[in-house]
Amino acid sequence: MDKKYDFSAIERKWQQDWEKRGLHKVVRDDSREKFYLLEMFPYPSGKLHMGHVRNYSIGDVMGRYYTMQGKNVLHPMGWDAFGLPAENAAIKHGVHPDPWTRENIANMREQLKTMGISYDWDREEGTCLPEYYKWTQWIFTKFFERGLAYKKKAAVNWCPSCATVLANEQVIDGHCERCDSVVEKKDLEQWFFRITDYAQRLLDDLDKLPGWPDKVKTMQENWIGRSEGVQLEFHTEAGDPVPVFTTRHDTVYGVTYMVLAPEHPLVAKLTAGTAYEQPVQEFVRRVSKLSFIDRTSSDLEKEGMFIGAYAINPVTQERVPIWITNYVIYEYGTGAVMGVPGHDQRDFDFAKKYGHAIRRVVAPPQWDGSELQEAYESYDGIMVNCGKYDGLTVPEAKKQMADDMEAAGIGKRVVNYRLRDWLISRQRYWGAPIPIVYCEKCGAVAVPEDQLPVLLPTDVEFKPTGESPLKTSPTFRDTTCPVCGGPAVREMDTMDTFVCSSWYFLRFTDAHDPKEAFNRELADYWMPVDQYIGGVEHAILHLMYARFFTKVFHDMGLCETEEPFTNLLTQGMVLKDGSKMSKTKGNVVSPEVIINRFGADTARLFILFAAPPERDLEWNDTAVEGCSRFLSRFWRLYVNILEREGLDAPLPATFTEADKAVRRAVHGATKKVGEDIAVRCQFNTAISAIMEAVNAVYDYLDSEAPNAAILHESAEYLLQLLAPFAPHITEELWHEMGHTESIHISHWPAYEEAALAQDSVEIVVQVNGKIRARLQVPANSSQEELAEIVRSQPQYAEWLAGKTVTKTIAIPGKLVNLVVK
RNA sequence: GCGGGCGUGGUGGAAUGGCAGACACGAUGGUCUUAGGAGCCAUUGCUUCGGCGUGCAGGUUCAAGUCCUGUCGCUCGCACCA
Numbered sequence: 001m002d003k004k005y006d007f008s009a010i011e012r013k014w015q016q017d018w019e020k021r022g023l024h025k026v027v028r029d030d031s032r033e034k035f036y037l038l039e040m041f042p043y044p045s046g047k048l049h050m051g052h053v054r055n056y057s058i059g060d061v062m063g064r065y066y067t068m069q070g071k072n073v074l075h076p077m078g079w080d081a082f083g084l085p086a087e088n089a090a091i092k093h094g095v096h097p098d099p100w101t102r103e104n105i106a107n108m109r110e111q112l113k114t115m116g117i118s119y120d121w122d123r124e125e126g127t128c129l130p131e132y133y134k135w136t137q138w139i140f141t142k143f144f145e146r147g148l149a150y151k152k153k154a155a156v157n158w159c160p161s162c163a164t165v166l167a168n169e170q171v172i173d174g175h176c177e178r179c180d181s182v183v184e185k186k187d188l189e190q191w192f193f194r195i196t197d198y199a200q201r202l203l204d205d206l207d208k209l210p211g212w213p214d215k216v217k218t219m220q221e222n223w224i225g226r227s228e229g230v231q232l233e234f235h236t237e238a239g240d241p242v243p244v245f246t247t248r249h250d251t252v253y254g255v256t257y258m259v260l261a262p263e264h265p266l267v268a269k270l271t272a273g274t275a276y277e278q279p280v281q282e283f284v285r286r287v288s289k290l291s292f293i294d295r296t297s298s299d300l301e302k303e304g305m306f307i308g309a310y311a312i313n314p315v316t317q318e319r320v321p322i323w324i325t326n327y328v329i330y331e332y333g334t335g336a337v338m339g340v341p342g343h344d345q346r347d348f349d350f351a352k353k354y355g356h357a358i359r360r361v362v363a364p365p366q367w368d369g370s371e372l373q374e375a376y377e378s379y380d381g382i383m384v385n386c387g388k389y390d391g392l393t394v395p396e397a398k399k400q401m402a403d404d405m406e407a408a409g410i411g412k413r414v415v416n417y418r419l420r421d422w423l424i425s426r427q428r429y430w431g432a433p434i435p436i437v438y439c440e441k442c443g444a445v446a447v448p449e450d451q452l453p454v455l456l457p458t459d460v461e462f463k464p465t466g467e468s469p470l471k472t473s474p475t476f477r478d479t480t481c482p483v484c485g486g487p488a489v490r491e492m493d494t495m496d497t498f499v500c501s502s503w504y505f506l507r508f509t510d511a512h513d514p515k516e517a518f519n520r521e522l523a524d525y526w527m528p529v530d531q532y533i534g535g536v537e538h539a540i541l542h543l544m545y546a547r548f549f550t551k552v553f554h555d556m557g558l559c560e561t562e563e564p565f566t567n568l569l570t571q572g573m574v575l576k577d578g579s580k581m582s583k584t585k586g587n588v589v590s591p592e593v594i595i596n597r598f599g600a601d602t603a604r605l606f607i608l609f610a611a612p613p614e615r616d617l618e619w620n621d622t623a624v625e626g627c628s629r630f631l632s633r634f635w636r637l638y639v640n641i642l643e644r645e646g647l648d649a650p651l652p653a654t655f656t657e658a659d660k661a662v663r664r665a666v667h668g669a670t671k672k673v674g675e676d677i678a679v680r681c682q683f684n685t686a687i688s689a690i691m692e693a694v695n696a697v698y699d700y701l702d703s704e705a706p707n708a709a710i711l712h713e714s715a716e717y718l719l720q721l722l723a724p725f726a727p728h729i730t731e732e733l734w735h736e737m738g739h740t741e742s743i744h745i746s747h748w749p750a751y752e753e754a755a756l757a758q759d760s761v762e763i764v765v766q767v768n769g770k771i772r773a774r775l776q777v778p779a780n781s782s783q784e785e786l787a788e789i790v791r792s793q794p795q796y797a798e799w800l801a802g803k804t805v806t807k808t809i810a811i812p813g814k815l816v817n818l819v820v821k
Numbered sequence: 822g823c824g825g826g827c828g829u830g831g832u833g834g835a836a837u838g839g840c841a842g843a844c845a846c847g848a849u850g851g852u853c854u855u856a857g858g859a860g861c862c863a864u865u866g867c868u869u870c871g872g873c874g875u876g877c878a879g880g881u882u883c884a885a886g887u888c889c890u891g892u893c894g895c896u897c898g899c900a901c902c903a
Contacts, residue, residue, distance in 0.1 A: 215825055215898080222824065222899050229903085246903060259903090300901075327901045337903045345822090346901055418902055539898080609845075610833060616896095618833065623846050625858085630845085632859085685835070688844035695844095764840050769884050771840065809883050814839050819883045 001736050005635035007599030011728040024118045032072040036526045037063045040534030041078045046104035048111045050574040053591045057604040058613050059533050060117045064724035065677045068748040076508040077119040081128035082497045087430040090462040097430040115600045123511040127500035133432040134453035135517035141446040148194045158186040163466035164427045169541045192421040195548050199417040211567030216539040223540050225418025232411040234311045245333030250397040253386040254361040257339040258311045258322045261330035262287045276308035287326045302327050302350050314410040348375040361385050424496045429469035431494030439481035439488040448482050502549040523559045532565040572616035601726035602628040608683040638733045641715050646708035658703035665696030666714045667755035673721045717749050764815040772799045783810040790816045
């Protein structure tokens with residue numbers, strides 16, 4: 001064998017070999033336990049970045065490990081291939097998005113192959129391919145049938161730079177998630193998915209996901225934003241109902257005014273023909289012109305205006321003025337709020353500014369009778385100024401008042417969610433066309449399955465006008481109604497790309513099926529995904545949408561599972577010089593360059609060794625070289641061992657101390673690596689355990705009489721332990737050791753419990769917790785024996801320093817602590 | 822403001838409540854060498870050599886990086902959600 005580790009030749013050789021032999025192809029096999037392993041599929045930008053390398057390296061360790069454990073591992077890869085970058089490239093460079101995307105996919109596929117990831121490439125899918133988006137469209141039509149897809153006019157988030165609308169989830173701090181432009185509000189007719197119908201289930205079922213990080217579950221919980229309260233029926237003096245939503249119905253006696261959102265329909269009605277009409281319209285216009293970011297910022301100065309009308313408090317029959325303000329959100333609750341300045345800080349500020357009365361209805365436990373200097377929002381208190389409710393605690397009052405409101409028919413307990421329906425229309429070309437046609441007679445009609453897919457037309461122009469290129473097609477728009485055959489026009493919007501990625505994990509179970517989106521039997525065999533891996537940036541958007549789709553599919557009888565991802569690992573970012581790698585910062589390290597220079601095995605080893613997967617990882621060039629040196633050192637170990645005679649001899653009947661030491665190291669590492677991969681997902685410590693074992697084998701080579709059979713055993717174990725991390729070098733050495741089958745389908749080695757045992761162990765002697773000595777003691781000494789050993793030591797009196805022992809704590813294998821006084 | 826997470830050597834990071842700093846990177850010295858950005862050997866938390874050390878202050882415990890309380894700092898998510 002070569003004396004030198006030629007990673008480049010080795011990696012190429014085995015990548016070709018695996019591909020030729022179809023090593024990673026997988027089919028349903030009921031004789032083995034299935035394991036569905038999935039990494040979030042990438043957008044085909046054209047080049048892999050280090051985040052991808054990390055994501056897929058983590059996945060590949062698990063995939064190869066579970067395969068060696070005998071599981072039937074599905075490990076597919078595909079492309080989240082629709083989206084704006086392709087369209088922007090088209091506008092900028094005049095290349096059509098389709099070939100641009102395909103070329104990027106081809107590049108990235110090749111780069112992925114140089115990493116040696118164990119994908120079943122036969123299942124590769126791309127969301128932009130008609131064979132895929134046909135089924136995305138079919139799913140839309142099913143949602144439409146079930147009333148889960150509907151069209152409505154709404155104030156929507158508009159990104160002027162992308163010239164399209166955005167889902168609420170895609171607006172980050174009032175900016176476009178994609179291009180960072182300030183998002184505007186626009187009134188448009190758009191398609192929505194009724195995800196709010198599933199709000200409660202999406203919330204409740206988080207409890208069924210013990211394998212998800214709490215952080216992600218908390219984020220989803222906050223995003224769903226459930227709050228319980230009462231919808232209370234106020235009326236205007238003229239009799240118009242004005243329901244309000246409140247979580248503090250206990251403070252209804254503290255209401256001193258009412259506020260409406262400027263968009264509230266009653267605003268125009270109540271002011272029509274009054275002196276207030278003009279100034280109110282002026283105010284509404286001014287507020288609606290505010291950008292999204294200003295409008296929803298809590299820094300915004302609270303402004304308001306009386307609209308000349310009054311409402312009647314249904315509990316107290318008090319007459320309170322109706323105002324409009326810029327801080328009430330029309331889309332949440334009922335768009336109307338009761339103003340309780342005494343117990344809500346926003347209302348307090350507003351009341352101070354505009355001279356509304358501030359009334360205390362909750363008194364803190366030790367109230368000295370003083371005035372409110374700020375809103376008292378705490379639930380810890382006693383009701384005052386509340387008539388018959390005086391003296392109740394806040395929780396008591398909440399219950400009693402809600403009961404009374406319901407009995408009197410003036411209010412009902414309701415639950416509100418912060419979650420809004422998912423706006424899926426996009427005014428762009430490079431997405432799946434929404435399969436709807438508009439017929440004058442029949443209205444909006446879903447395109448029937450036998451006419452799917454609605455193909456993207458190619459006769460379009462890409463111009464930087466902001467207009468969707470789809471609208472430039474002379475052939476796309478006009479069609480016939482599938483119901484009555486009359487003239488009809490197509491929907492010109494495409495779907496949010498998050499729709500395409502909300503079901504791809506199901507398609508992988510039955511990729512390329514021409515007859516259905518996925519086969520139920522196959523889906524039920526493979527689903528749910530046992531391990532999903534990706535960036536935490538998808539904690540809300542993608543992961544919530546995918547859960548929503550899966551629940552709908554379940555309800556439709558398309559699959560058994562209700563939760564798509566059993567275990568979720570959210571990997572940290574790859575940083576350089578303390579910040580995320582980005583072109584603008586100029587701190588990008590190219591995976592291609594690293595793999596060419598050091599090899600895929602080194603790149604993978606470094607990225608797995610440098611930090612636990614969930615934590616951010618600081619890129620370090622010299623540490624990469626360190627990993628490269630480790631693999632060279634690993635290689636030389638085998639050069640040394642393979643030169644020896646007698647490797648195939650059976651293990652000796654008795655072991656020397658050196659034999660025992662090396663076997664303990666190797667078998668101990670076997671135990672630890674298995675646990676680190678399967679239980680803890682801590683690959684850095686797994687690798688360090690392998691390094692320790694390698695060091696132990698080197699020590700053994702230097703020992704008096706290293707036994708060839710033990711070297712052989714150690715060498716095989718270490719190869720198998722390292723195989724999931726560095727698949728190429730281990731495959732090469734495995735064959736050098738005489739194997740003819742791939743190491744990656746060999747059985748994960750079992751450690752021998754007996755090899756872990758030690759004859760003697762070092763324990764620590766402490767006096768009052770301070771270390772005084774270390775002793776070698778027989779490994780299986782009991783507590784009593786340990787105490788006796790310590791007492792019999794010549795230095796025993798010295799340790800006590802004249803004091804008397806009041807207690808002796810003996811922990812076998814660890815320490816003896818003498819408590820003295 | 823609300824809700825998560827995290828604070829350990831020069832660096833990345835280890836430590837089922839039981840020897841803090843495993844394993845590496847870097848650094849220093851040595852060795853081999855025509856050469857060394859290779860290999861090998863040694864040292865590497867601080868220290869006045871008594872000890873002291875896991876952001877800070879308390880607490881629980883025979884024993885705390887780990888559990889509890891408070892606090893400071895960093896970070897992520899949500900945020901005028903009534």
